Amino acid sequence: MIELKNISKQFDIKGKGHKKKRTFVAVNQVNLTWKRGEFISIVGESGCGKSTLAKIIAGLISPSEGSLLLDEVENKINTQAQRARWAKVVQVVPQDPYASLNPVRKIRSSMGDALLYHKMAKRNELDHKIEEMLDLVGLNSKETLNKYPHQLSGGQRQRLVIARALSLDPDFLIADESVSMMDVSLRVGVLDYFKKIASERELGLLFITHDFRIARYISFDGKIAVMYLGNIVEFGDTQEVLSHPLHPYTQSLISAVPLIAGKERRIEEVIPKSFEVGKVYADRQQCPFADRCPFARTDCYEQKPLLKTYNGNGSSSTHQVACHYAEARELIENV
Ligand SMILES: Nc1ncnc2c1ncn2[C@@H]1O[C@H](COP(=O)(O)OP(=O)(O)O)[C@@H](O)[C@H]1O
Numbered sequence: 500m501i502e503l504k505n506i507s508k509q510f511d512i513k514g515k516g517h518k519k520k521r522t523f524v525a526v527n528q529v530n531l532t533w534k535r536g537e538f539i540s541i542v543g544e545s546g547c548g549k550s551t552l553a554k555i556i557a558g559l560i561s562p563s564e565g566s567l568l569l570d571e572v573e574n575k576i577n578t579q580a581q582r583a584r585w586a587k588v589v590q591v592v593p594q595d596p597y598a599s600l601n602p603v604r605k606i607r608s609s610m611g612d613a614l615l616y617h618k619m620a621k622r623n624e625l626d627h628k629i630e631e632m633l634d635l636v637g638l639n640s641k642e643t644l645n646k647y648p649h650q651l652s653g654g655q656r657q658r659l660v661i662a663r664a665l666s667l668d669p670d671f672l673i674a675d676e677s678v679s680m681m682d683v684s685l686r687v688g689v690l691d692y693f694k695k696i697a698s699e700r701e702l703g704l705l706f707i708t709h710d711f712r713i714a715r716y717i718s719f720d721g722k723i724a725v726m727y728l729g730n731i732v733e734f735g736d737t738q739e740v741l742s743h744p745l746h747p748y749t750q751s752l753i754s755a756v757p758l759i760a761g762k763e764r765r766i767e768e769v770i771p772k773s774f775e776v777g778k779v780y781a782d783r784q785q786c787p788f789a790d791r792c793p794f795a796r797t798d799c800y801e802q803k804p805l806l807k808t809y810n811g812n813g814s815s816s817t818h819q820v821a822c823h824y825a826e827a828r829e830l831i832e833n834v
């Protein structure tokens with residue numbers, strides 16, 4: 500089991516015209532528990548911190564605050580040896596497969612390096628092992644091994660980076676927007692592949708997407724976390740969150756992109772942005788959604804709502820929401 504305890508990541512940025520450095524909070528005090536075999540989707544607009552969170556969990560960058568636990572033991576990932584050990588626990592399928600493949604190296608070398616470095620294969624069995632991995636993701640190994648990344652289609656490159664992540668036999672797999680650059684016709688096949696491989700190997704699967712429909716497909720029997728400006732604002736069983744969203748942001752996202760049928764709209768048409776997401780300084784004292792929230796009141800600007808269990812669904816509920824007025828609005832709507 501992986502646990503994130505109050506994980507935050509800040510970046511120091513120098514904006515145009517600003518002499519002074521500003522601190523930008525990309526991930527803000529995130530708590531999350533992720534078990535082996537569990538499917539969780541993380542949903543949110545571009546710039547809300549999904550990839551940064553994925554990189555922290557995968558040990559590729561360090562958090563500014565908070566801790567990462569494996570089976571209840573705090574896990575430090577600072578040295579090369581610690582990173583190598585963690586790579587066998589968590590692997591991330593990166594958002595941009597092209598950027599993560601060396602353009603001047605053939606697929607055989609790109610795949611082989613990772614296997615050799617992590618001692619997952621001996622040199623004399625390397626080709627055989629790579630062929631096995633490529634076959635597993637439905638790539639013709641004979642045709643693929645001697646190609647360069649640019650000679651493959653987007654869908655083939657995506658399957659290649661999935662194969663590379665799986666070749667290290669991790670317990671947990673993070674897929675970062677893994678079908679967003681892919682042709683719609685290929686998406687279902689790749690999503691089904693993720694579900695199949697994760698179920699067969701009992702992997703924990705964290706699927707990052709900006710699209711609720713993909714989240715529902717992947718983690719239908721699992722969980723969903725909704726992120727806004729670095730914060731998890733709603734969390735719970737996927738079917739419960741989607742049928743009964745409590746946070747105004749989740750409600751807006753779902754009404755922008757109807758899950759059943761209806762005209763798709765841009766999220767900005769439903770809730771206008773009063774600033775550019777990602778460029779704003781994330782004030783840690785106020786509700787991160789206050790500037791866009793139609794229900795905002797004075798105290799929303801004075802006190803940050805914490806993620807709390809919503810009790811309207813019975814005592815066994817795991818549905819959590821970070822909004823001062825979620826329960827009050829529910830009561831009024833149900834009168
Ligand atoms: N290395 C970095 N330095 C400064 N800002 C960064 C860095 N990485 C990400 N950010 C900023 O953090 C925010 C979250 O980025 P990201 O995690 O990529 O969001 P998402 O994956 O949800 O689109 C963005 O505003 C991005 O510009």
Ligand code: SF4
Pocket residue numbers: 746747748786787788789790792793794795796799804821822823824825
């Ligand atoms: S705390 Fe206030 S501003 Fe934030 S989502 Fe709830 S009502 Fe809106």
Ligand SMILES: [Mg+2]
Pocket residue numbers: 549550551594675676
């Ligand atoms: Mg991203």
